[in-house]
Amino acid sequence: MSDALVIGSGLGGLLSGAILSRAGYRVTVLEKAVQPGGCLQTFVRGGLRFDTGFHSVAGLEEGGPLERIFRPLGLMDLPWEQVKETDEIVMDGVSYRLSDLSFPLGNNLRLSSPAGDVTEEEYALVMEPFKKGSWRLPSGDMLVKRLAAQINGTVRTGCEVTEIEPGLVRCADGSVYRGIIISDIHPRQTFALYKGHIRPSYLHRLQVLEDGPGIFTVYCKLRPETRRYQPWNTTFDGNLMLHYGNADEKGFARSADLLAFSAKHVPDRTALAERMIARVPGLAQAVEEYWTSTPATWERYTGTPGGSAFGIRKKDASCYVHPRTPVPGLYLTGQNCGLHGVLGVSETALLTCREILGEETLNQILQR
Ligand SMILES: Cc1cc2nc3c(=O)[nH]c(=O)nc-3n(C[C@H](O)[C@H](O)[C@H](O)COP(=O)(O)OP(=O)(O)OC[C@H]3O[C@@H](n4cnc5c(N)ncnc54)[C@H](O)[C@@H]3O)c2cc1C
Known part of the structure; x- marks a missing residue:
């Protein structure tokens, strides 16, 4: 052997x-x-389990590129849940839906991030499969x-x-x-x-x-029965993604992750977290407690240079x-x-x- x-x-x-x-x-x-x-x-805070770098995946449709790899490895019988992506990008005051766009994007359509632009090629290669649907697990682990x-x-x-x-x-x-x-x-x-x-x-x-940019994440614990759980990811302004954690027995979300491309060090984490929370209508009132991670946190945990996501x-x-x-x-x-x-x-x-x-x-x- x-x-x-x-x-x-x-x-x-x-x-x-x-x-x-x-x-x-x-x-x-x-x-x-x-x-x-x-x-x-994953990690546990405030009695809740949070995912870190895993929120939704593409390619799990029948015959899709990921399904063809996962099925023979016995990974398709995990409790995958189909996710809806609401994928609005607002650029120069104009709103675009990713699902209506054909790639490659024109030069004027770039997602900007404090750490630099995400290239059209990179974005297209990663986002294109999401047009056919995406899936999540109750927990990435x-x-x-x-x-x-x-x-x-x-x-x-x-x-x-x-x-x-x-x-x-x-x-x-x-x-x-x-x-x-x-x-x-x-x-x-x-x-x-x-x-x-x-x-x-x-x-x-x-x-x-x-290396590409890293991500700043705000992991929010929500007050009970304040936000209805929705199994989808919402993108605001092309750089702020909202993702709900799991639902409780009444169908309310107990946690929400907010993610945005970010420079490696964030001088004032609280100010940035509060700005991101305020950007999602009604979220501030629902948040009981939150924790944050910066690209520097990722560099410490996984060793990835610069905490690139x-x-x-x-x-x-x-x-x-x-x-x-x-x-x-x-x-x-x-x-x-x-x-x-x-x-x-x-x-x-x-x-x-x-x-x-x-x-x-x-x-x-x-x-x-
Ligand atoms: C915030 C965030 C959100 C994301 N969201 C999504 C998403 O929703 N969907 C999606 O598809 N992808 C997402 N991704 C990307 C996805 O998580 C990664 O592309 C993928 O998991 C990377 O896997 P990997 O095997 O290449 O490396 P890694 O996951 O980085 O694994 C490398 C491992 O090597 C270990 N290691 C490093 N140095 C040593 C050493 N010297 N000796 C032993 N071990 C070592 C590290 O500890 C680590 O465990 C996200 C990433 C981030 C950061």
């Missing part, structure tokens, strides 16, 4: 590990955080648990990888693992840990790739990093390698596994 080591238990790492497990590999996932899942982690259970081996949390050599990784606690390596962390960080020689031109290319910007084909690296037996996966989001990361996990297993074996696994 061959051994595979996965650095990072984000969606990309867990999916790659689950697929390799089906191909007969013995898999060890090494995760520096105390909880697996990376951006799919359901996906994490289901994938972790499919690992033929172990998911070790609290285990930070500090050095990579060909066919070997060393962890902060002194443990050493051998096998082929799949890195679910940023390619620049992967090669900062690598102790061998790499072509300078390869490293240079990784250095010049730009979606990793390396995908402006054009030159921004994609191939899963195969110049080091034999060292592969890349995750949002920094291909597209971001649950859909993009899942597609990239297939590309990574195809490099390792070959197309025929991968297809056999996906057809089972």
